[in-house]
């Protein structure tokens with residue numbers, strides 16, 4: 038009977054498949070299953086921290102700022118160690134990589150031991166565990182130094198984006214005073230909540246076969262998780278997100294759920310710089326940087 042059908046209506050099965058779009062249904066199921074699995078990785082447990090006010094603010098906004106987390110003297114000590122034990126400030130930075138407009142020293146806790154005040158802080162670790170998951174761990178500890186560079190450089194981190202769809206978190210400690218022109222970290226408060234606002238982009242990523250064009254670079258690179266300003270304005274109106282440009286004196290701590298929308302900013306003033314410590318925290322073995330993966334295929 039099937040062969041009869043095939044003979045009579047050669048495109049019968051293809052038509053059914055096209056009309057029902059079975060492939061798309063299957064991809065949708067996979068997508069929602071994956072989203073469900075990711076949501077299971079996020080386990081809020083208020084009992085893991087005594088800092089309930091800050092936890093409440095993290096849950097509400099996705100970002101918390103603590104001024105004077107370290108004193109000026111403590112920060113100066115870290116900066117001194119960076120100056121003497123790393124090449125971050127030297128002219129020939131052989132062991133320092135340039136990455137997204139920043140000079141970066143990896144494993145900075147090993148070379149500048151005073152930075153452990155930040156990387157091993159019980160205050161920070163208890164809050165991140167309570168907010169994200171007890172299983173959270175640091176996957177990268179670095180110092181980043183950013184200068185004023187040529188105007189038309191392209192840097193996707195300076196556009197609103199989110200880092201991954203799996204639980205991911207950053208703690209930043211400013212080691213230099215950061216004013217509006219000195220590269221403040223910027224966050225859309227509220228964008229940590231829910232995932233429906235990003236559903237469209239996530240589905241473009243997983244379900245469709247659209248060519249992956251990055252709106253900043255116009256090439257196939259890290260794509261759909263970047264948002265341009267008109268989209269950001271719409272999101273703010275529709276979902277009540279609020280932009281927070283985080284300026285602060287050296288010693289300011291920022292805790293941010295980077296599944297929410299955020300961006301870096303350029304250092305606009307000549308002869309100025311921003312120096313920051315960054316602790317990248319994750320729950321899964323490797324966060325999903327699938328767009329990068331596509332680049333290498």
Ligand SMILES: O=C(O)CCC(=O)C(=O)O
Pocket residue numbers: 194200207220221222223295299300301302315
């Ligand atoms: O450097 C910054 O201010 C933020 C960079 C960023 O997007 C990130 O670390 O995820």
Ligand SMILES: [Fe+2]
Pocket residue numbers: 194198199200295299
């Ligand atoms: Fe980011």
